[in-house]
Amino acid sequence: MSTSIAQRVFKASLCCAAVLTVLNASAQERNSGAVNISPFSNSPSRSAPAASDSAGPFGQDASAYTLTFSDEFESGFNSSVWNEAADENYSNAVTNFAVEDGSLKIWPARGRNGEFFNRIIDTNGKFYQRYGYFEMEAKLPIGKGTWPAFWLFNYINGQKPEIDIMEAYGGGSASGWSDDNYHPTGYAPVVWRDTNDRAGFALLFGLGDLSANYHKYAVKWEPGKQTFYFDGREVYSVNANIDHPLYIKLDLLYGSAAGRPDASTPTGPGNSFDIRYVRAWQFK
Numbered sequence: 001m002s003t004s005i006a007q008r009v010f011k012a013s014l015c016c017a018a019v020l021t022v023l024n025a026s027a028q029e030r031n032s033g034a035v036n037i038s039p040f041s042n043s044p045s046r047s048a049p050a051a052s053d054s055a056g057p058f059g060q061d062a063s064a065y066t067l068t069f070s071d072e073f074e075s076g077f078n079s080s081v082w083n084e085a086a087d088e089n090y091s092n093a094v095t096n097f098a099v100e101d102g103s104l105k106i107w108p109a110r111g112r113n114g115e116f117f118n119r120i121i122d123t124n125g126k127f128y129q130r131y132g133y134f135e136m137e138a139k140l141p142i143g144k145g146t147w148p149a150f151w152l153f154n155y156i157n158g159q160k161p162e163i164d165i166m167e168a169y170g171g172g173s174a175s176g177w178s179d180d181n182y183h184p185t186g187y188a189p190v191v192w193r194d195t196n197d198r199a200g201f202a203l204l205f206g207l208g209d210l211s212a213n214y215h216k217y218a219v220k221w222e223p224g225k226q227t228f229y230f231d232g233r234e235v236y237s238v239n240a241n242i243d244h245p246l247y248i249k250l251d252l253l254y255g256s257a258a259g260r261p262d263a264s265t266p267t268g269p270g271n272s273f274d275i276r277y278v279r280a281w282q283f284k
């Protein structure tokens, strides 16, 4: 897909996920979608054994699934399945991602003009799937203005369906998304049937510091239903008819509930959106 089309897709996605999900959501909507799922440490699903690393989704019956996509990020950036892109001002971008130490790392960086720029890694044109199970294990970055996300998206037949498996829209303790020091302590799954047609949103909070440890973020996407999981535990579900094939997006954008990043926002690989793997399965 051409750069220009990719850029249009990005703009559309930014519109959906940021402006409409959070900034324009009424207080009542936000409150109704806020789900405190703490305490979490005693959840039995966290210790559920897996038959093998990628035999099945974490905490699910592996015999019900066939693995269709897996990048464990153990041997470099695989450009046969991933695109690298930046925001509209691509000429400003510098390389702020790498596959190292068994992870894909995307870190906050200032571009050539000194401004933070958005980084997107996606499978547009390379991998699409309709329905199934999608799982990522990751640690999140900290800092004012950081906005990491793992989502499914497409721009198809004039529609922009979107399943946000994890977006962490940090904003300080009053926002519910993070603590006073902008360590993420909550995230949201969101479902969009199309631009301006949001089917569901939940701010999941009380999760502890999501930058301190790896966690598994996942969705089971069935016809007419999307069920979200955190470390194998069901945390939210939406009944929406999303029936287009979607591609996978990993990105680090800016402009969270805390506003733009600034001099206090840690840059560099030490503050990465650190993704150990991304896997997808289809139902048998």
Ligand SMILES: [Ca+2]
Pocket: 072, 073, 074, 102, 103, 275, 276, 277
């Ligand atoms: Ca790995």
